[in-house]
Amino acid sequence: DIQMTQSPSSLSASVxxxxxxxxxxxxxxxxxxxxxxxxxGKAPKLLIYDASNLATGVPSRFSGRGSGTDFTLTIYSLxxxxxxxxxxxxxxxxxxxxxxxxxxxxx
Amino acid sequence: xxQLVQSGAEVKKxxxxxxxxxxxxxxxxxxxxxxxxxxxxxxxxxxxGIIDPGDSDTRYRPxxxxxxxxxxxxxxxxxxxxxxxxxxSDTAMYYCARGSYYFDNWGQGTLVTVSx
Numbered sequence: 001d002i003q004m005t006q007s008p009s010s011l012s013a014s015v016x017x018x019x020x021x022x023x024x025x026x027x028x029x030x031x032x033x034x035x036x037x038x039x040x041g042k043a044p045k046l047l048i049y050d051a052s053n054l055a056t057g058v059p060s061r062f063s064g065r066g067s068g069t070d071f072t073l074t075i076y077s078l079x080x081x082x083x084x085x086x087x088x089x090x091x092x093x094x095x096x097x098x099x100x101x102x103x104x105x106x107x
Numbered sequence: 108x109x110q111l112v113q114s115g116a117e118v119k120k121x122x123x124x125x126x127x128x129x130x131x132x133x134x135x136x137x138x139x140x141x142x143x144x145x146x147x148x149x150x151x152x153x154x155x156g157i158i159d160p161g162d163s164d165t166r167y168r169p170x171x172x173x174x175x176x177x178x179x180x181x182x183x184x185x186x187x188x189x190x191x192x193x194x195x196s197d198t199a200m201y202y203c204a205r206g207s208y209y210f211d212n213w214g215q216g217t218l219v220t221v222s223x
Contacts (some may be wrong), residue, residue, distance in 0.1 A: 044152065044213055090150075099151075
């Protein structure tokens with residue numbers, strides 16, 4: 001299985017800050033990488049697919065980049081409603097794998 | 108509107124069987140794979156497996172294969188996740204989601220608690 005390593009595991013930032021979360025794959029996965037947001041007590045929600053494509057209805061302050069083994073999710077101008085845990089997920093080879101998550105808190 | 112509606116919370120004893128469901132609506136059910144994702148208490152997301160409602164082709168994460176069964180009844184647009192013998196370590200929230208490479212719509216989750 002491909003291992004997905006997210007960093008940091010948690011972070012605290014202020015409203016308006018730019019926040020970047022990293023995800024590294026244990027092998028080359030092309031751009032087969034998705035990002036999800038899970039708010040407390042809720043089901044996950046797709047944010048980004050194919051590394052950089054914004055899912056329907058997702059605010060433009062969210063952005064994904066990367067290919068190969070290194071990927072990032074950036075939130076430009078953090079908002080209070082962005083408090084959540086963020087997960088990356090690869091789909092290069094079955095079974096697909098999620099990262100362990102990055103918990104984002106507001107200072 | 109695409110919706111996936113899951114069956115309600117369950118409390119079971121070790122060794123009991125269970126089948127939870129996920130009903131799709133608002134789209135052509137047979138044309139999108141359905142996946143299942145486990146989230147144990149306070150933990151992250153685990154990809155369990157996916158099924159193609161069109162032909163019931165199913166792919167499992169090896170660590171789940173043999174312990175759970177994923178199935179579908181496309182005539183009623185419903186996917187299932189079942190256990191023949193639950194253990195305490197099956198206590199978790201289980202989500203169904205639409206898609207194969209990525210999950211673009213999710214159910215609300217079914218909480219399964221296994222306790223003696």
